[in-house]
Amino acid sequence: SQQGEEDPQALSIQEGENATMNCSYKTSINNLQWYRQNSGRGLVHLILIRSNEREKHSGRLRVTLDTSKKSSSLLITASRAADTASYFCATELETSGSRLTFGEGTQLTVNP
Amino acid sequence: GAGVSQTPSNKVTEKGKYVELRCDPISGHTALYWYRQSLGQGPEFLIYFQGTGAADDSGLPNDRFFAVRPEGSVSTLKIQRTERGDSAVYLCASSLVGGGGLEQYFGPGTRLTVT
Numbered sequence: 001s002q003q004g005e006e007d008p009q010a011l012s013i014q015e016g017e018n019a020t021m022n023c024s025y026k027t028s029i030n031n032l033q034w035y036r037q038n039s040g041r042g043l044v045h046l047i048l049i050r051s052n053e054r055e056k057h058s059g060r061l062r063v064t065l066d067t068s069k070k071s072s073s074l075l076i077t078a079s080r081a082a083d084t085a086s087y088f089c090a091t092e093l094e095t096s097g098s099r100l101t102f103g104e105g106t107q108l109t110v111n112p
Numbered sequence: 113g114a115g116v117s118q119t120p121s122n123k124v125t126e127k128g129k130y131v132e133l134r135c136d137p138i139s140g141h142t143a144l145y146w147y148r149q150s151l152g153q154g155p156e157f158l159i160y161f162q163g164t165g166a167a168d169d170s171g172l173p174n175d176r177f178f179a180v181r182p183e184g185s186v187s188t189l190k191i192q193r194t195e196r197g198d199s200a201v202y203l204c205a206s207s208l209v210g211g212g213g214l215e216q217y218f219g220p221g222t223r224l225t226v227t
Binding site: 030031033035041042043045048050088090092096097098099100101102103104105 | 116143145147152153154155156157160167168171201203205207210211212213214215216217218219220221
């Protein structure tokens with residue numbers, strides 16, 4: 001079964017609004033990463049947050065990590081139509097080295 | 113610079129046939145990963161190479177699947193006696209070094225369809 005579970009499965013918003021996606025996981029991690037995927041093909045890395053970090057920013061992206069709750073959130077501010085994509089969280093587990101375990105993703109649609 | 117490339121982009125094969133999928137990682141990246149993604153799902157790990165050796169092949173679903181990386185750069189994923197359930201997008205990724213803690217750079221994938 002997947003380590004990560006994203007919530008919601010699908011999200012539809014208007015341009016300019018903020019989008020928040022959540023990810024929960026089950027076992028201890030070294031780090032958690034967020035990826036974006038367009039059209040079911042290659043993934044693009046967005047942010048990596050380590051287990052001893054609580055928040056990271058990159059442009060319009062903000063990621064938080066709560067290891068006590070085993071959860072993370074990805075916030076996209078001032079969304080654009082070009083942000084429409086699937087977003088996946090992926091965990092690097094303490095017990096499994098550098099392999100990534102992905103959730104099932106959130107499909108974000110930003111309407112112009 | 114060039115990213116991760118995968119060939120072919122699409123492959124249609126008949127049930128029972130043998131297929132090879134190729135991955136060219138980013139030059140200088142020592143770690144290479146194969147993942148498989150079914151429709152509507154997140155990618156699932158198959159195998160990880162550090163240099164020429166398979167450091168973790170625990171994700172290979174059965175012995176019909178095999179991967180090599182003989183010179184520590186290009187990798188080939190080989191599937192024998194393909195089954196319809198093997199249909200998926202096969203993704204390759206590389207990172208500068210193995211051992212974790214680094215982002216992985218993904219290729220565009222090979223869409224395999226077994227008829």
